[in-house]
Amino acid sequence: MIVDQLSKWWFIENLRWKPGLMLKVTSFLNMVYTWNYGISFGLMREYYQYSNAIFLITNTIIVCYLYYLMIRSKTIGSFVGYSFVIGGAVGNLIDRFFRGAVFDFIHFHYQNYSFPVFNLADCFITIGVIILIEDYYSTKKVIEEKAKGNYDNAKIEAMAEKIRNTDKGGNDKKDSLQN
Numbered sequence: 001m002i003v004d005q006l007s008k009w010w011f012i013e014n015l016r017w018k019p020g021l022m023l024k025v026t027s028f029l030n031m032v033y034t035w036n037y038g039i040s041f042g043l044m045r046e047y048y049q050y051s052n053a054i055f056l057i058t059n060t061i062i063v064c065y066l067y068y069l070m071i072r073s074k075t076i077g078s079f080v081g082y083s084f085v086i087g088g089a090v091g092n093l094i095d096r097f098f099r100g101a102v103f104d105f106i107h108f109h110y111q112n113y114s115f116p117v118f119n120l121a122d123c124f125i126t127i128g129v130i131i132l133i134e135d136y137y138s139t140k141k142v143i144e145e146k147a148k149g150n151y152d153n154a155k156i157e158a159m160a161e162k163i164r165n166t167d168k169g170g171n172d173k174k175d176s177l178q179n
Helices: 002-014 045-071 076-099 120-148 153-164 173-178
Strands: 022-024 029-036 102-110
Touching: 002 029, 002 076, 002 102, 002 120, 045 076, 076 102, 076 120, 102 120, 120 153
Parallel strands: none
Antiparallel strands: 022 029, 029 102
């Protein structure tokens, strides 16, 4: 949340941009000055005059529920995943509450393809969801093996430890960090 707010502050205050201005960073990345009055990717922006209060209330309730799930997390992965999602959501809530809209500035594009403009809070939410999905499937695998009765508790714990300490390619994380 802090990194998100600092990045938005820096782009708004230090560059003194006006809405619609663009800074070309690479052939596929631009920084643009954009206010998002809708939800993700600018959806529902035409209902802004009616929706901002609804978005604030709904998002606050969702953040509170996610916090409840986070403090009840049984794995480090789910705790970290919820933390990322909550941090990103709160970053965007701060914008919506104090500025009436969410500031977006990152724009990826390639030839005729243009991805919707987003911000670091959106990145954190996406990273958190990916972590939660990965944690769910890792945990599910351990639970299924235990339910089959194929492993005793020591083997289950060893399997869980192996899952926690390997990357997607099955390589030991400790070894890959040293390379």
